[in-house]
């Protein structure tokens with residue numbers, strides 16, 4: 001187990017200067033899904049994702065010395081300039097868990113400012129982008145204060161570890177293109193504690209893949225991912241799910257190398273429907289798809305059959321669809337989305353995205 005506890009990372013209170021740090025970090029879309037965890041945010045199966053580009057969070061931490069007081073009082077959080085008390089509470093809990101990793105946080109007043117490139121109400125998961133941006137800011141602060149984490153690989157590994165503690169899927173957003181998180185026989189470098197950049201050969205076709213996100217329903221979902229993960233503990237299909245995920249991971253790794261689009265579609269669509277089947281077989285069961293989610297899925301299947309074009313879908317833990325396809329087919333596929341699918345989206349809202357290069361410090 002990695003141990004990032006560092007009790008010596010305490011600042012000299014007399015010399016703390018005001019400062020700030022900003023990172024932009026993208027969201028990601030899992031091809032093999034993380035669903036079910038144990039211990040301290042450790043996944044029950046390995047997951048792999050495309051890192052996105054246009055769906056991102058920008059986070060700035062402004063810090064200054066705190067005179068006295070408790071951790072609880074030193075964080076304020078603003079989303080698009082507006083103070084958000086509910087987020088603030090979540091952050092305070094997250095930061096408490098990071099107390100031994102970044103003991104200097106207790107000595108500071110933190111004002112955290114976040115902005116998402118997509119509307120907050122869009123109902124797309126922002127925890128991957130927001131928690132990875134935050135983790136990167138914290139690691140930059142450590143690096144600045146203590147001259148540590150000078151090696152970029154070490155910096156990112158720690159950022160991924162810290163992001164994971166706040167939200168599992170955020171661990172993968174630290175790396176561009178494709179990231180892998182979790183122990184798997186398919187890759188000896190896979191680790192449950194942090195994600196790694198996927199370094200094996202990737203066929204050209206996947207390097208410029210599109211992911212257009214179709215917003216079927218905006219707003220908060222009825223069952224959170226946190227509760228969803230918990231319900232996996234009692235799900236009678238969980239053991240076979242984890243076996244299936246492992247098998248699919250090794251198949252997908254071959255597919256990514258070979259550029260086999262049909263194989264890719266089978267796996268990612270299978271993963272999306274498995275994820276939702278697990279929700280429907282939880283106790284209590286629940287459904288996060290909407291009628292329009294199913295209509296769009298059927299239209300995609302039909303389009304593929306008739307047009308013979310490689311357009312595939314996947315889902316996160318929600319009703320919105322991610323449409324995955326190679327760049328060379330973007331023109332007919334975008335026309336199909338505009339003409340036939342947007343009518344089933346709330347306010348015809350969609351986000352056009354592509355595989356991206358990962359976070360940047362601003």
Ligand code: DP6
Pocket residue numbers: 029030032033034035041047125127166167168169170225226229275316317
């Ligand atoms: C369905 O990362 O949101 O998007 O670790 O509790 O924050 P926490 O869960 P979270 O779970 C996301 C699960 C998923 C699949 C995936 O991204 O792998």
